[in-house]
Amino acid sequence: MFSIGKLGRAARVKVPTIRYYEQIGLLPEPDRSAGNQRLYPRTALDRLAFIRHARELGFPLDAIRDLLGLSDHPDQSCAAADAIARAQLDAVRDRIVRLKALEGELERMLDQCASGTISDCRVIEVLGDHANCAHDHDGKDLG
Amino acid sequence: MFSIGKLGRAARVKVPTIRYYEQIGLLPEPDRSAGNQRLYPRTALDRLAFIRHARELGFPLDAIRDLLGLSDHPDQSCAAADAIARAQLDAVRDRIVRLKALEGELERMLDQCASGTISDCRVIEVLGDHANCAHDHDGKDLG
DNA sequence: TCTTGAAGCTATAGCCACTAGAGCAATTAG
DNA sequence: CTAATTGCTCTAGTGGCTATAGCTTCAAGA
Numbered sequence: 001m002f003s004i005g006k007l008g009r010a011a012r013v014k015v016p017t018i019r020y021y022e023q024i025g026l027l028p029e030p031d032r033s034a035g036n037q038r039l040y041p042r043t044a045l046d047r048l049a050f051i052r053h054a055r056e057l058g059f060p061l062d063a064i065r066d067l068l069g070l071s072d073h074p075d076q077s078c079a080a081a082d083a084i085a086r087a088q089l090d091a092v093r094d095r096i097v098r099l100k101a102l103e104g105e106l107e108r109m110l111d112q113c114a115s116g117t118i119s120d121c122r123v124i125e126v127l128g129d130h131a132n133c134a135h136d137h138d139g140k141d142l143g
Numbered sequence: 144m145f146s147i148g149k150l151g152r153a154a155r156v157k158v159p160t161i162r163y164y165e166q167i168g169l170l171p172e173p174d175r176s177a178g179n180q181r182l183y184p185r186t187a188l189d190r191l192a193f194i195r196h197a198r199e200l201g202f203p204l205d206a207i208r209d210l211l212g213l214s215d216h217p218d219q220s221c222a223a224a225d226a227i228a229r230a231q232l233d234a235v236r237d238r239i240v241r242l243k244a245l246e247g248e249l250e251r252m253l254d255q256c257a258s259g260t261i262s263d264c265r266v267i268e269v270l271g272d273h274a275n276c277a278h279d280h281d282g283k284d285l286g
Numbered sequence: 287t288c289t290t291g292a293a294g295c296t297a298t299a300g301c302c303a304c305t306a307g308a309g310c311a312a313t314t315a316g
Numbered sequence: 317c318t319a320a321t322t323g324c325t326c327t328a329g330t331g332g333c334t335a336t337a338g339c340t341t342c343a344a345g346a
Contacts, residue, residue: 003293003294004293004294004296005293005341006291012281013318014333014334016333016334016335017332017333019295020233020306020332020333020334023226024332031296032296033341033342034341035294035295035340035341035342036281036294036295036340036341037293037294037295037340037341038244040296046271049269049271049272050271053269053272054270054272055332057245057248057249057252057270058242058245059329060332061332062256062331067266067267069268069272070261071146071267071271073261074260074261075260075261076260076261077241077260077261078256078264078266078267080259081256081264081267082253082256082264082266084266085249085253085256085266086250086253088249089246089250089336092242092245092246092249093246094279095238095242096239096242096243096246099201099235099239099242100239102200102201102235103232103235103236103239105200105207105295106200106228106231106232106235109200109228110228110229110232111227113221113225113228114222121221121224121225123210123220123221123224123227123228124210124213124214124224126196126342127193127196127197127200127210128189128192128193128196128214129192129196136309137182146322146323147322147323148321148323157304157305158303158322158323159305159306160303160305162306162324162325163303163304163305167303174293176312176313177312177324178310178311178312178313178324179311179312179323179324180312180313180322180323180324181323184337201303203303204302204303223316242317
């Protein structure tokens with residue numbers, strides 16, 4: 001049995017994050033010690049490591065909830081898990097495309113800056129006038 | 144003079160967002176009509192367009208606040224504006240690198256999925272065991 | 287056994303940049 | 317004049333945590 005701190009170190013997840021996952025129902029409520037402290041079985045480590053790894057791959061917690069549900073039913077088809085991962089891959093690719101457009105725009109803007117005064121600063125000017133831009137940009141990647 | 148709705152349409156910014164920008168001090172409080180409705184001068188459109196464009200380029204509102212402050216002082220050096228834009232470019236490049244690593248990991252995971260049952264699903268397995276991974280990933284791009 | 291410090295507990299608030307909704311007042315088009 | 321649209325304020329919610337306050341429990345050393 002692990003304390004929450006040991007579990008957190010083992011899975012490399014911060015203690016408040018574990019409590020948060022419990023609060024939103026991603027981790028089951030564990031038993032408590034006589035002094036009301038959480039005591040986790042070994043299986044909690046697997047589940048938490050799964051969550052952490054999926055988070056590192058950018059899956060939102062809702063998708064992780066689904067994946068955890070699937071992993072509890074080993075006999076079913078993995079088509080659903082595949083679909084979730086594929087959606088995540090699509091989302092990641094989408095963000096890369098948009099960020100590359102932003103990168104190009106910022107590069108262009110900075111290339112034109114002659115480091116003079118604000119009044120002839122291309123950075124400020126470009127920001128003030130969309131017509132200076134090469135692309136459209138839709139601002140959906142501003143986390 | 145614009146109503147808030149006309150201003151929003153002109154700058155392509157949603158009305159509640161304009162009120163939010165006012166609330167956090169990014170836009171000055173405008174005069175009101177006899178019936179307490181906001182009335183904006185033409186200059187508000189420039190300022191709002193500037194904000195929207197900077198947001199589309201991924202600048203956080205705090206950086207935009209600084210840029211707006213700079214654009215109000217056209218005689219100063221544009222070095223500060225340049226630095227803000229450069230920091231934003233660095234941040235964008237950083238996110239692209241991390242997202243590409245995630246993309247590769249997800250691709251590998253999906254390539255290995257033979258579409259069988261959950262019990263031999265590589266997607267679930269890879270998520271459960273970090274040792275299957277090619278890279279480290281640090282989970283800092285999960286917005 | 288006592289003590290001290292680390293680790294645990296709950297509850298609340300904050301982060302970013304909005305978005306949604308309730309319930310009402312003002313304006314505008316027909 | 318009426319009905320539709322737009323506006324107003326206020327509150328709460330989003331995602332995924334993180335931080336703080338004020339308390340209790342536990343583990344290790346003297």
